[in-house]
Amino acid sequence: MQNNTNRSYYLVPYFGWMMLFVIAPLVLVIYFSLFDLHGNFSFINYQNFFTSVYLKLTLSSFWYAFLITAFTLAIAYPTAYWLTKTKHKQLWLLLIIIPSWINLLLKTYAFIGIFGVKGPLNKLFESMGIGTQQILYTDFSFIFVSVYIFIPFMILPIFNSLDKMNPTLIDAARDLGSSTWTTFTKVIFPLTINGVKSGIQAVFIPSLSLFMITRLIAGNKVITLGTAIEQQFLVTRNWGMGSTIAVFLIMFMVIIMILTGQKDKGALSNEQIK
Amino acid sequence: MKEIIRAAVAILIICGVLFYVNNQLDKSSGRSGSDTISVYNWGEYIDPELVERFEEETGITVVYETFDSNEAMMTKIEQGGTSYDVAMPSEYAIEKMKENDLLIPIDHSKVPNLSNIDPYFLDLPFDPGNEYSIPYFWGTVGIAFNPKLLDGQTFESWEDLWDPSLKQEVILVDGAREVMGMGLNTLGYSLNTKDEQQLQEATDKLKTLSPNIKAIIGDEIVETMRRSEAAVALVWSGQAADIMYVNEDIDYAVPKEGSNLWFDNMIIPKTAANVEGAHKFINFMLDPEVAAQNADYVGYSTPNEQAIELMDPEVTGDERFYPTEEMRERLEVYKNLGLETLGKYNELFLEFKMDAQ
Structure with missing residues (x-):
């Protein structure tokens, strides 16, 4: 008994933290979302959210987040797979992680220079005879830079699950006559699905609310929910509407978490096979 | 457990040392003076x-x-x-x-x-x-442009921005009042209008500018124009002066329909x-x-x-x-619109931005 009460004291910092930095802000966001501009209690903000502007905004946020996640996954999976096959795995992995230690804004500004009309990329295009292209402020540049920034967050979980996988399973599959493609779709991919899911979470959710890159790289021609929240708080000073958008964003995030949630069954079978 | 405590103590000591050094540095640069x-x-x-x-x-x-x-x-x-x-x-x-x-x-x-x-x-x-x-x-809002990148266009009227030859060449400042104001001025309305009809018309007018828009950004405009990366930009007069200070090709004009005068x-x-x-x-x-x-x-x-x-x-x-x-005389000073109308301006501006391709 004594031991048990002692142990529950260790939970105090955890609950304190959760209350102060998770529960309290959530309650505040929901509370603020229930007031109109004049501080009267109302659901007007929720009604406003269902007007065309915000619905379109939500759709376009999802579309861009989807594109970013898809491209990141397409690049990250083969890379992670290749990493597990190399000799100095940890070194290669470190090289991929290091760029994520550099400040996000610095990296973004570097791309403004690279993609500029007079930047090195356009110089290259010109020497190849393609001629100067408008690269900055396009959908392409926006997705490219976002993918570049998110790649380490996708590679890490996939690498971990691939690395943990028992290689004898692949041999077994081969021995039983499955082709390379079948081995991948029936054995490797299902066993690493949890890594992919965590990767998708780590990329899709922040992509929904990207806002600095939308201005610096996409020239505000791509608008996400993040931009809208920033505008409501700093420019319009309509905290109610800003909070309402935030409430919806949180709801979307919860839904995505549930959809990509780790099923214990999958993890268990992985262990059991070992 | 011992290791955790040791690590915690080490972190605390490092924090203490950093705090002390920082304090000393502040003192020597006079920051903590009363x-x-x-x-x-x-x-x-x-x-x-x-x-x-x-x-x-x-x-x-x-x-x-x-x-x-x-x-x-x-x-x-x-x-x-x-x-x-x-x-x-x-x-x-x-x-x-x-x-x-x-x-x-x-x-x-x-x-x-x-x-x-x-x-x-x-x-x-x-x-x-x-x-x-x-x-x-004090200053104005107007158009900074680079005649070297244009064939002889001038910007006496806001309408000139809609010229089809300026495809993907126009940069706008990321300000709801400036951009909406431009739309309102083009149609001859007041910058301080609260009339929903006029605001909607201005937004529709702005949306037709969409093919010409290169980007809607903030202070980065100055660098972009200095490096001649864009031909035309909606800017505050001082930004134009900043650009011209480095890139002498640039010219600045306040269109005849009127614009904003600010202090x-x-x-x-x-x-x-x-x-x-x-x-x-x-x-x-x-x-x-x-x-x-x-x-x-x-x-x-x-x-x-x-x-x-x-x-x-x-x-x-x-x-x-x-x-x-x-x-x-033909310039107009912004008035405080009240939160509701300001919200309307921003929503329409957002709509316009989402429409920009």
């Missing part, structure tokens, strides 16, 4: 040399911070938790701050240099008798901790020599008559940046 003022200003809006000079002359240490919109500045001051002593909002923001009781009246006896200001800029409708604000700079002013927020120091700073900035040097550096137009005397007549005689009183 006499400081904190100034809250737009980015790139003061000659840093003048800040140093003020520190030397008065022994007051200046903590300098910047903002990029009136709204962001007001939110921060309203929130409390800050103790800015001097800030430089625009006229409509001052109207709103007065309404919300966020300002401390300025003691004119402590600002004798106020007599250097051109009377045209004193006693304006947003602050009768300059009870709360002292003019800092930025120095104020003392209610949260100020050093009101005495704030007055000293304001008075210092009004000194003719200081104001002239500042205007040279910043590029906006100074309201300081005595400073103009000291400046290069080629600059102050340039009607693009110092429009005559007659030219100012």
Whole structure:
């Protein structure tokens, strides 16, 4: 008994933290979302959210987040797979992680220079005879830079699950006559699905609310929910509407978490096979 | 367990050492001196040399911070938790701050240099008798363009921006009032309209500009135009001056339908901790020599008559940046629209941005 009460004291910092930095802000966001501009209690903000502007905004946020996640996954999976096959795995992995230690804004500004009309990329295009292209402020540049920034967050979980996988399973599959493609779709991919899911979470959710890159790289021609929240708080000073958008964003995030949630069954079978 | 405690102690010791070193560094650079003022200003809006000079002359240490919109500045001051002593909002923001009781009246006896200001800029409708604000700079909104990248186009009318040859060439400043104002001006409406019909028309008109838009950005406009990466930009006059300072090809025009005339002013927020120091700073900035040097550096137009005397007549005689009183007649000053209409402007602006391709 004594031991048990002692142990529950260790939970105090955890609950304190959760209350102060998770529960309290959530309650505040929901509370603020229930007031109109004049501080009267109302659901007007929720009604406003269902007007065309915000619905379109939500759709376009999802579309861009989807594109970013898809491209990141397409690049990250083969890379992670290749990493597990190399000799100095940890070194290669470190090289991929290091760029994520550099400040996000610095990296973004570097791309403004690279993609500029007079930047090195356009110089290259010109020497190849393609001629100067408008690269900055396009959908392409926006997705490219976002993918570049998110790649380490996708590679890490996939690498971990691939690395943990028992290689004898692949041999077994081969021995039983499955082709390379079948081995991948029936054995490797299902066993690493949890890594992919965590990767998708780590990329899709922040992509929904990207806002600095939308201005610096996409020239505000791509608008996400993040931009809208920033505008409501700093420019319009309509905290109610800003909070309402935030409430919806949180709801979307919860839904995505549930959809990509780790099923214990999958993890268990992985262990059991070992 | 032992290791955890050891690690925790090590972290605490490192934090303590860093804190001590930081404190010592602050002391040696005079930061923790009791006499400081904190100034809250737009980015790139003061000659840093003048800040140093003020520190030397008065022994007051200046903590300098910047903002990029009136709204962001007001939110921060309203929130409390800050103790800015001097800030430089625009006229409509001052109207709103007065309404919300966020300002401390300025003691004119402590600002004798106020007599250097051109009377045209004193006693304006947003602050009768300059009870709360002292003019800092003024200017217009217009079009900066690079004739070298265009074939002989001029921008006498806002309509010229819609020219099909400007595909993907126009940069707009990321401000709801500036861009919506442009739409309203093009149709001949007031910049301060609250009429929903007119606002909708302006938005529809702006949406047809979409193919010509390259980007809608903030301070980065200056660098982009300097490097001749875009041909045309909707900017504040001082940004244009900043661009021209480096890239001499650029020209600036205020279209004939009219545009915005604005005044930025120095104020003392209610949260100020050093009101005495704030007055000293304001008075210092009004000194003719200081104001002239500042205007040279910043590029906006100074309201300081005595400073103009000291400046290069080629600059102050340039009607693009110092429009005559007659030219100012067709320009309009922003009024405080109230939160609801401002919200409407922003929503329409958002709609327009989402439409931009």
